[in-house]
Amino acid sequence: MRFSMAQADLPVGTIRPSLRRPRPIEIVLALSLAFNIFIVGGFAMTAWRFGPHMPASPEKRMEHLVRAIGMNPTKAPAYQQLRTNLRVAFDDMRTKAQPLADSFWVELAKPQPDMNSADKLMAGVMANREEFQRQAGSAVLGFVSQLTPEQRAAFIRIVNDRRNGLGQPMRMLLGN
Numbered sequence: 001m002r003f004s005m006a007q008a009d010l011p012v013g014t015i016r017p018s019l020r021r022p023r024p025i026e027i028v029l030a031l032s033l034a035f036n037i038f039i040v041g042g043f044a045m046t047a048w049r050f051g052p053h054m055p056a057s058p059e060k061r062m063e064h065l066v067r068a069i070g071m072n073p074t075k076a077p078a079y080q081q082l083r084t085n086l087r088v089a090f091d092d093m094r095t096k097a098q099p100l101a102d103s104f105w106v107e108l109a110k111p112q113p114d115m116n117s118a119d120k121l122m123a124g125v126m127a128n129r130e131e132f133q134r135q136a137g138s139a140v141l142g143f144v145s146q147l148t149p150e151q152r153a154a155f156i157r158i159v160n161d162r163r164n165g166l167g168q169p170m171r172m173l174l175g176n
Contacts, residue, residue, distance in 0.1 A: 058169035059083070065166040069147070069154040078146035085139035086173070093132035100124040136173040 022030075062083075063073045073079050104121040107113050144152055159167035 058172070061166055061169050065155070065158060065170070068158060068166055069151045071151065078143050082139050082143040085142070086136060089132050089135035089139065092135075093128050097125045097128040100128070133173070133175050140170065140173065 062079075066073045066076060066079050071079060100121050104118055104125065107118045107121065144155065147155060158164050159170045161167060162171075
């Protein structure tokens with residue numbers, strides 16, 4: 001044990017605690033602890049403010065949306081028809097747009113791409129997307145027309161609330 005000169009004038013058997021400089025590892029550990037508390041607090045605040053985690057796939061979110069308006073997704077023919085119509089429209093869009101998109105990228109990869117040709121190809125892709133949105137809009141209208149007034153009001157409230165992730169797939173389908 002080391003004694004300093006200040007401890008020499010104390011009565012025998014009394015040891016004054018000495019203050020030592022913190023070691024670099026202690027500083028790093030304290031900063032790490034503070035940072036971890038900050039991160040955990042951020043996650044907790046996000047979970048508290050924005051609610052539970054939303055399912056990743058749009059289809060799962062649509063199922064949660066249907067449950068939120070008081071329907072059983074497995075027993076609701078209106079929802080099953082909506083899913084079928086959207087799947088057909090999406091597959092149709094993909095099969096029509098994929099060759100155009102592939103040609104677009106092939107054109108851009110050329111040393112001297114023809115920008116007029118690339119523009120026409122991209123216009124074709126966008127026209128397919130517009131047709132998909134028309135079909136999706138018709139499918140959503142068909143679904144909404146089969147809801148009760150209470151379900152329709154709940155559906156519209158959820159879809160219009162931009163903070164509610166359940167309405168996000170419907171907003172994306174219609175392009176807003």
